[in-house]
Amino acid sequence: MSADASTSVNYLNHDRSIKSWLLTLDHKRIGILYLVVISLVFLGAGILALFIRLEQIAPGQDIMGPDAYNQIFTIHGVLMVFAFIIPAIPAILGNFVLPMQLGAKDVAFPRLNLLSFYLYVGGALIVLSALLVGRIDGGWTFYAPYSIRVGDSILFVTMGVFVMGFSSILTGVNFIVTIHKMRAPGLTWNRLPLFVWSLYSTAIVQVLATPVIGITVLLLFLERLLGIGIFDPALGGDPVLFQHFFWFYSHPAVYVMILPAFGIISELIGTFSRHRIFGYRFVALSSIAIAFLGALVWGHHLFVAGQSALASTVFSLLTFLIGIPTGVKVVNWVVTMHQGSIQLRTPMLYALMFLILFSIGGFTGIMLGVLPIDIHLHDTYFIVAHFHYVMVGGNVIAALGGLHYWWPKITGKIFNETLGRIAAGLIFVGFNLTFFPQFITGSRGMPRRYYDYPVEFESLNQLSTYGSWVLAAGMFLIAGYLLHSLFKGKKASANPWGSLTLEWTHTNRLPIPHNFERTPIVTRGAYDFHLAKDLFKDEPSGNGVDSHQVPDLEQEGRPEA
Amino acid sequence: MAEASTVTADRPKHLHPHFVSSEQQFDAAKMGMWLFLVTEILLFSGLFVAYTVFRIWYPEVFSHSAELLDWRLGGLNTIVLLASSLTVAMGVHYAQTNERKKLVRALILTICFAAVFMIVKYFEYTGKFAHGVFPGVNFDPHGTAGGHDYAAYNIPFAAQFFSIYFVMTGVHGLHVLIGIGLFSWIVIRANKGHFSSEYYTPVEITGLYWHLVDIIWIFLFPLLYLI
Amino acid sequence: MGENGSVFLPEASSSFASEVDALFNFVLAVSTVFFIAVVGTMIYFVIRYRRRSHSFVPAPGKDSRLLELVSIVFPTILVLILFTWGFQVFITLSTAPPDSYEIRVRGKQWFWEFEYPNGVVTVNEMYVPLNKPVRLKMSAEDVLHSFFVPEFRVKHDVIPNRYTTVWFEATKAGEYRIYCTEYCGTQHSAMLGMVHAVPEAEFNTWLQNQDQDIPLLDLGERIFSQYACNACHAIDGTRKIGPQLNGLAGITRTLDDGSTVVADDSYIRESILDPNAKVVDGFAPGLMPAALGASLTPRQLDGLLEYIKSLE
Ligand code: HEA
Numbered sequence A: 001m002s003a004d005a006s007t008s009v010n011y012l013n014h015d016r017s018i019k020s021w022l023l024t025l026d027h028k029r030i031g032i033l034y035l036v037v038i039s040l041v042f043l044g045a046g047i048l049a050l051f052i053r054l055e056q057i058a059p060g061q062d063i064m065g066p067d068a069y070n071q072i073f074t075i076h077g078v079l080m081v082f083a084f085i086i087p088a089i090p091a092i093l094g095n096f097v098l099p100m101q102l103g104a105k106d107v108a109f110p111r112l113n114l115l116s117f118y119l120y121v122g123g124a125l126i127v128l129s130a131l132l133v134g135r136i137d138g139g140w141t142f143y144a145p146y147s148i149r150v151g152d153s154i155l156f157v158t159m160g161v162f163v164m165g166f167s168s169i170l171t172g173v174n175f176i177v178t179i180h181k182m183r184a185p186g187l188t189w190n191r192l193p194l195f196v197w198s199l200y201s202t203a204i205v206q207v208l209a210t211p212v213i214g215i216t217v218l219l220l221f222l223e224r225l226l227g228i229g230i231f232d233p234a235l236g237g238d239p240v241l242f243q244h245f246f247w248f249y250s251h252p253a254v255y256v257m258i259l260p261a262f263g264i265i266s267e268l269i270g271t272f273s274r275h276r277i278f279g280y281r282f283v284a285l286s287s288i289a290i291a292f293l294g295a296l297v298w299g300h301h302l303f304v305a306g307q308s309a310l311a312s313t314v315f316s317l318l319t320f321l322i323g324i325p326t327g328v329k330v331v332n333w334v335v336t337m338h339q340g341s342i343q344l345r346t347p348m349l350y351a352l353m354f355l356i357l358f359s360i361g362g363f364t365g366i367m368l369g370v371l372p373i374d375i376h377l378h379d380t381y382f383i384v385a386h387f388h389y390v391m392v393g394g395n396v397i398a399a400l401g402g403l404h405y406w407w408p409k410i411t412g413k414i415f416n417e418t419l420g421r422i423a424a425g426l427i428f429v430g431f432n433l434t435f436f437p438q439f440i441t442g443s444r445g446m447p448r449r450y451y452d453y454p455v456e457f458e459s460l461n462q463l464s465t466y467g468s469w470v471l472a473a474g475m476f477l478i479a480g481y482l483l484h485s486l487f488k489g490k491k492a493s494a495n496p497w498g499s500l501t502l503e504w505t506h507t508n509r510l511p512i513p514h515n516f517e518r519t520p521i522v523t524r525g526a527y528d529f530h531l532a533k534d535l536f537k538d539e540p541s542g543n544g545v546d547s548h549q550v551p552d553l554e555q556e557g558r559p560e561a
Numbered sequence B: 001m002a003e004a005s006t007v008t009a010d011r012p013k014h015l016h017p018h019f020v021s022s023e024q025q026f027d028a029a030k031m032g033m034w035l036f037l038v039t040e041i042l043l044f045s046g047l048f049v050a051y052t053v054f055r056i057w058y059p060e061v062f063s064h065s066a067e068l069l070d071w072r073l074g075g076l077n078t079i080v081l082l083a084s085s086l087t088v089a090m091g092v093h094y095a096q097t098n099e100r101k102k103l104v105r106a107l108i109l110t111i112c113f114a115a116v117f118m119i120v121k122y123f124e125y126t127g128k129f130a131h132g133v134f135p136g137v138n139f140d141p142h143g144t145a146g147g148h149d150y151a152a153y154n155i156p157f158a159a160q161f162f163s164i165y166f167v168m169t170g171v172h173g174l175h176v177l178i179g180i181g182l183f184s185w186i187v188i189r190a191n192k193g194h195f196s197s198e199y200y201t202p203v204e205i206t207g208l209y210w211h212l213v214d215i216i217w218i219f220l221f222p223l224l225y226l227i
Numbered sequence C: 001m002g003e004n005g006s007v008f009l010p011e012a013s014s015s016f017a018s019e020v021d022a023l024f025n026f027v028l029a030v031s032t033v034f035f036i037a038v039v040g041t042m043i044y045f046v047i048r049y050r051r052r053s054h055s056f057v058p059a060p061g062k063d064s065r066l067l068e069l070v071s072i073v074f075p076t077i078l079v080l081i082l083f084t085w086g087f088q089v090f091i092t093l094s095t096a097p098p099d100s101y102e103i104r105v106r107g108k109q110w111f112w113e114f115e116y117p118n119g120v121v122t123v124n125e126m127y128v129p130l131n132k133p134v135r136l137k138m139s140a141e142d143v144l145h146s147f148f149v150p151e152f153r154v155k156h157d158v159i160p161n162r163y164t165t166v167w168f169e170a171t172k173a174g175e176y177r178i179y180c181t182e183y184c185g186t187q188h189s190a191m192l193g194m195v196h197a198v199p200e201a202e203f204n205t206w207l208q209n210q211d212q213d214i215p216l217l218d219l220g221e222r223i224f225s226q227y228a229c230n231a232c233h234a235i236d237g238t239r240k241i242g243p244q245l246n247g248l249a250g251i252t253r254t255l256d257d258g259s260t261v262v263a264d265d266s267y268i269r270e271s272i273l274d275p276n277a278k279v280v281d282g283f284a285p286g287l288m289p290a291a292l293g294a295s296l297t298p299r300q301l302d303g304l305l306e307y308i309k310s311l312e
């Protein structure tokens, strides 16, 4: 059957009408819809970032005035956080992969899934429509009272964020139920792929924290509309209360960003080391630990905002504790490679890059948790560097790794490995060049959200701007060869990397509309490579492409059944 | 297509193709609803926190302002909502026992109770507006009614109390309206005979939702009207 | 690292800056060690265990409780050290010595206003005496701002309708930039100021010279409330700890030794500078702090005189 897989029915070709795409209930197609829209958002917000860097190439006015600059970093932040990074991995890769990894035909609520997508698009459009009303200004944190003084545009921004929040909640609910109720027979919690575990903990955070940002932006909305006096000091409200509300969501949100990335990294390291994930249970449960601890540390964003010294002390202590389950993961990933069989394909390069960059981001996070150090570093470029190391170096790098890893399953095509490695290299170099200098400018005192800056910071800023070009070159290269592979790429095999999770072992090269011909029965853990030796029996050595052709399911039966 | 192999002859009509069994579908729907209710509770808990914080800061203002709310109307609404929860529970029971007529009647009663709730709220709101008790900067109480001199409530931070009152009851009222919409839809489906002891998931999960709306009111009522 | 800063840190110019830096450098060093250990091991494994045969399936690794334990316990100990140390420095940073010199700071879109105890107000330029603790009492007029002087390692948000404080003791003479670090609109990045840390004597001269532009009477009124004279002296005829001061000018006072004196300029002057020289009948000597008068500049004293004489 593998030979005629291209001519047989698959989820892409069974109906090609536009309507069948826009109204699809198939989780894989919804994943692709997200992929298209979220990539466009990333492109847009990324280009805004290039403008930020261009303006920062020298002190004073370079290409725009202060009002334009302030709007650009605000839109960059809002889009990147609410419209890109929060939905990116769960909504694109989670949607595509989760049901297949569970051996299910779809998520539990396919219609809700489609609704989430349209809520997401609608919310993003509402945010952008604010530009027609006035400026989007004040940073992605829209602290009161500045945000309520800017103009009516804040009404649209808050409304849009509210709507996108609902999308996030519904996706979370959908995933939790799917994981609980839709697992194939034999797929016990101990055999779940770690990506599933990470989506599970992410969904918990989404469900528990997102409603709070919902109510926060609703109150901010009403503050602007009616002047309800909760946050506005001029009316007797408390601006610090807003910050507590905001970070009560937005700190857990950073774990919505990073937990799914952890899941991808586990998949990549497992597959490309062909080795059981060391301390599987610790890795799985530390996600849950992070999810819960993450709900208790929001106050570390308010060390200098006027919260009580006692509160700061407690939040500082809790913040440190977050580093411990994260450290457990990092150690376990590294140890997984011990005595493995490591293959450095493009996705694995991203996994290694992740370990390097995320560790830097994480360690600087720990620095920020130390009260006196944060007092010095708060709202400087050091923070900007910290969160780009965790968000770009963590989430985006993992997302790129995941995208490359699942690309053959999504499109049935394999991308150009050489270009893949070059792009990964460009991104690694460009990224460090862009953001490492910002640690230094920041700790030497350059504040963030600064249109203009003292001349002593010029050379480091210049370096950072050059770096952003290298970084962008890498990104555009990826977009280029991925698109190219769609049309000209070699056909991938059903399981080109030799993975053990169900989406690779039990589906065709391109999955059929309901994923599986028959519900798979699972008999081993997601990384028990030693129990699936026959998968790797007679591989053609050579360029590695198509090297792990799965034995045809129909002819040879299920390897593990 | 391959799918045919999984669609066995005894697959009931209500069973969506991606589920293996009715139980799985029912369990999933119910769990989904429970999770959604958790998010609802958290949504409201944000408001409860705002309420608590301001109450701790300005306790006298808050208890003074609360006197302006009519606990009799609030109490009436509490009874009305409790009654509606009862009729919903009966509805679910009738769905399970295949008593379609009674199911429809119970649900229509529920809708009526919900409507009464909204009507009472309407009078409460307009009564306040008439005397300048608005949320936010428009707060300007004046005149006398029901033995209250409204001007006496024009004190600092009373506006916050009423803002919170309007936001909390407003968001809650919105949930009641959504509930009315959902029940209307279910009544129509029930009339068409969509539900039976085999399949009554929508009735059950909408019922769950309604109980939550009820419970939230049980918290709102004493916090806003009584203390 | 040295007082003159390092790659990562600007010059350390306040009493506690080097404490913060020690902490910073400690975390940096520990992080670097951890980082090299993690990444080094990773690179070693990648090379050592690279895939040699395409069909090779390694034996599954054994989980090791010991390793998990180590990777939990070791970082835990480390962060507890960090926490304790950080907490101690934090206490230093957040408790100003009681004798601190206090300056009022107001943040406005987009400038800083500084008001000295003697009523001098400056914009964007702040002078502070070297080696004396200075406490800033800050508030904002419109939106949030944040007061940041990198060389002093101090920062705090400035909030409307609320007072927040920072304190520092400048240890090196020089000029240090004040940044606003809370986003506050178009000119956020231009909301800059300058701290001039100067020897105390120089500071005092500067402060005196600053008084020149305020009318004497206004100056006196300000000093009267800033030095809390009104805590003991009513100006509406009531009796507090000290005698009322309205209508004092020109009347005849009975002193505690029974003698009388006409309250002319030099009497009032003496009463301020040396309160116990002549004590008013019915009041206890030694209550009025002599130190108050000692810290007044001549012009402030003149201002006070004018002000007291103007009270009816
Ligand atoms: C996920 C989050 C995310 C991401 C990915 C980025 C990416 C980048 N960011 Fe951003 N940034 C934020 C989140 C993010 N940022 C936030 C939250 C803020 C704070 C805002 C505030 O203060 O309120 C901020 C602020 C911020 C600042 C500080 C502004 C200031 O304080 O004055 C700077 C300055 O250098 C900057 C730079 C960059 C750069 C150069 C990139 C580069 O990495 C961008 C590179 C990307 C591209 C060039 C696009 C290429 C894309 C394609 C070609 C599409 C192809 C598709 C696929 C490959 C799938 N960012």
Ligand code: HEA
Binding pocket: A141, A254, A255, A257, A258, A300, A301, A319, A320, A322, A323, A324, A326, A327, A328, A330, A331, A358, A359, A361, A362, A363, A364, A365, A366, A368, A369, A370, A374, A377, A378, A379, A383, A386, A387, A390, A391, A394, A395, C034, C038, C075, C078, C079
């Ligand atoms: C993906 C997003 C993400 C992630 C994962 C993190 C992770 C962490 N962050 Fe970060 N953070 C942000 C996104 C993120 N952050 C953003 C967007 C902001 C700024 C928002 C704004 O103001 O605009 C921010 C700001 C921020 C602040 C506030 C700074 C300020 O404004 O003053 C603090 C303070 O404590 C902090 C701390 C941490 C910590 C302790 C972690 C930890 O989770 C890191 C844990 C990881 C490690 C520690 C590394 C691996 C561990 C080992 C190898 C084991 C050894 C470990 C030890 C010895 C401890 N972050």
Ligand code: CUA
Binding pocket: C107, C108, C109, C110, C144, C145, C146, C180, C181, C182, C183, C184, C185, C188, C189, C191
């Ligand atoms: Cu003031 Cu920024």
Ligand SMILES: [Cu+2]
Binding pocket: A250, A251, A254, A297, A298, A300, A301
């Ligand atoms: Cu945080």
